[in-house]
Amino acid sequence: MARRVIVHVGAMKSGTTSLQHALYAHRERLAELGILVPGETWRDQADAVWNVRGRKKSLAGDRSIEGAWQRLVDEIDDWPDTAIISAELLAPVDDDVVATVAESLTAAEIVLSVRDLNRNLPAMWQEVVQNGEVWSWSDFLASARVRRPRWHLPDLVTAASRFWSEQDVVAIAKKWSAAGPVHVVTVPGPGAPREALLERFGEVMGFSFADVPTPPSRNASLGVVRTDLLRRLNVELDGRDLSYPAGIRLRKHMLAKKILPRLEVEDERIGLQVEPWVEKVARHQVAALRKLDVSLHGDWDDLTPVAVEGADPSAVTDEQIVAAAAATHVELRAWLVRRAKKSPREGWGPETVPEWAPRPGAATPGAAEDAVDALADLIEWAITRRRAKQTAKA
Numbered sequence: 001m002a003r004r005v006i007v008h009v010g011a012m013k014s015g016t017t018s019l020q021h022a023l024y025a026h027r028e029r030l031a032e033l034g035i036l037v038p039g040e041t042w043r044d045q046a047d048a049v050w051n052v053r054g055r056k057k058s059l060a061g062d063r064s065i066e067g068a069w070q071r072l073v074d075e076i077d078d079w080p081d082t083a084i085i086s087a088e089l090l091a092p093v094d095d096d097v098v099a100t101v102a103e104s105l106t107a108a109e110i111v112l113s114v115r116d117l118n119r120n121l122p123a124m125w126q127e128v129v130q131n132g133e134v135w136s137w138s139d140f141l142a143s144a145r146v147r148r149p150r151w152h153l154p155d156l157v158t159a160a161s162r163f164w165s166e167q168d169v170v171a172i173a174k175k176w177s178a179a180g181p182v183h184v185v186t187v188p189g190p191g192a193p194r195e196a197l198l199e200r201f202g203e204v205m206g207f208s209f210a211d212v213p214t215p216p217s218r219n220a221s222l223g224v225v226r227t228d229l230l231r232r233l234n235v236e237l238d239g240r241d242l243s244y245p246a247g248i249r250l251r252k253h254m255l256a257k258k259i260l261p262r263l264e265v266e267d268e269r270i271g272l273q274v275e276p277w278v279e280k281v282a283r284h285q286v287a288a289l290r291k292l293d294v295s296l297h298g299d300w301d302d303l304t305p306v307a308v309e310g311a312d313p314s315a316v317t318d319e320q321i322v323a324a325a326a327a328t329h330v331e332l333r334a335w336l337v338r339r340a341k342k343s344p345r346e347g348w349g350p351e352t353v354p355e356w357a358p359r360p361g362a363a364t365p366g367a368a369e370d371a372v373d374a375l376a377d378l379i380e381w382a383i384t385r386r387r388a389k390q391t392a393k394a
Helices: 016-025 027-032 042-052 068-077 095-104 117-130 137-146 162-167 169-176 195-205 224-239 248-262 276-291 318-342 367-393
Strands: 004-008 082-086 108-114 182-186 294-297
Touching: 004 195, 016 027, 016 042, 016 082, 016 195, 042 068, 042 082, 042 095, 068 082, 095 169, 108 169, 108 195, 117 137, 117 162, 117 224, 117 248, 117 276, 137 162, 169 182, 169 276, 182 195, 195 294, 224 248, 224 318, 224 367, 248 318, 248 367, 318 367
Parallel strands: 004 082, 004 108, 108 182, 182 294
Antiparallel strands: none
16 A cells, blocks of 8 residues: 555646646656556546546546546555655545545645636636637636635635636645645746746655656647637537537547647737736635645745736637638648548548638628638537447447
8 A cells, every 4th residue: 555645636727737747757767766656647547536526437428437546546555655646627526525535545645736816817718618618708707706715704605616616725725635734836937947846746746857857748828819719619519519528539639739729820828917806815815825734835925916918818809710710620621531531431431521611801790600610510520420430339
């Protein structure tokens, strides 16, 4: 049985992808030093966490994950030294899941990585849009402001919105303290060396990432135009009864993570100046965390909100949407055609992939809607083709 199990629970958008990438990049070296990263890939850990949260199938619905949590626990139990789990999916869980984890991993230590609130607002909006949400930027901001937690009125106001379920770090720390001692790792501010966060996480692990080169992870951000295009696409797919996670692999792992980031289109990062309510909540967060019995790795000043330079997503024009959608359609359709040629199927050949050309003049009324519809046609074609294959196998 492992003498020590480090459970990194997030929070989301606090460098979790970089940390997970580094853990698996150095998995063999860590094992030589007595540190187990269980699971052959990070998907094994994600499956296990979804399983302990109550799921029996993957989000895509095409794989059984029943027993995945117990398999991970068994691997840890067979290890004599330190083991590490890292999954931001653990941040918003309820007390029952925390209790299950605590019972399964009796030597658990909790790690909560925290980033400054103002940088996390735009980061979280684009992330939830990549996960199928349809909120506009203005609605997302308003929800975060109105439904922010008030720790002095715990029985009257709860962190009910999607943002605060992932970012109320005080509530997360309190909840997870039932499973073991809590370490808080702060994400360094803008301009800090990329390796600084890894070094802070390494302090908890007892391992120096400075001794081994770690290639950067590939988790590219989307700008205002591409994020709003994806949001409009989510709205259209919802209307076609194809709500997320329908087509999750195509929509998130291919479109959002690979095709959209590499497009050469006019775009800017999502900008946000620091508003007074953000400063106030951030101060309360730090004060409340300092009162908890946590170990700090980093600096509380890292959580002082800083302005994010960029553009306002609310100002995205239909012309920009048409241009981005047209470029996206070319790339996505070409990828689907290649897939159809590689795996030919009667009635679903490459010639059946929907075609589209933008109207002359991007400012034409309805052009943006047409462009988004055309992208939705491609997604719907791919989902229907896959479902037809599954039906034929059944």
